[in-house]
Amino acid sequence: MTPDRSSTRRAHARRFSCAIDARWTRFTRALAGAGAVALIAAALAQWGMLPDPDPASEAEGFVAIAVLGAVLLAAIFAALWPVRPRAAEVLRFDGALWWWDRPGEPLAIVPEVFIDAEHWMLLRLRARDDEGRALGHRARGWLALSRRGLGPSWTTLRLHLFLA
Structure with missing residues (x-):
């Protein structure tokens, strides 16, 4: 036994x-900022306020690049915003x-x-x-x-x- x-x-x-x-706080802010701008861009495209991306059209390609740039800028701005100590x-x-x-x-x-x-x-x-x-x-x-x-x-x- x-x-x-x-x-x-x-x-x-x-x-x-x-x-x-603070890095986690910045990451979650960047994710939320990029998501908010992407959601707004999707809503504007759905309501017809943004042109549909067409590879044959240069102007519509610039709009798509501008939307992606806005998402990236929102993420960067949210990440760089100062974090208050808690x-x-x-x-x-x-x-x-x-x-x-x-x-x-x-x-x-x-x-x-x-x-x-x-x-x-x-x-x-x-x-x-x-x-x-x-x-x-x-x-x-x-x-x-x-x-x-x-x-x-x-x-x-x-x-x-x-x-x-």
Whole structure:
């Protein structure tokens, strides 16, 4: 008979200060700006305010290039807009459950690693019930984290997210 090697120990309680990554903020702004301009251009084309692109016509080709340039300029402008510093948000693990301390109030959450790129990850934070299960499918918040932003606590956070 093999001995029971399972442990009844719990993971240690930890606190992770998560600074808001300015690069992530700029990326999402650029994506939103480009999407808004592309949506406006599509609506104008649908209503007949922009000519249909025809490869035989130079004028219509210039309109298509101008629309693409406007989308690119909107993305660049949104990305270069200054990012206001915000208070760091805190993820707490009490040994059994996760908490998200935002400015204002703590929220009981279930963190899910949505994207993991080794040096960067995107967490989807979902509210949880008293038994630790996620409530619904809607995210209460998203948190973009980087190795550079978390420093020495990066590895510990990853271990807690994947193993605790």
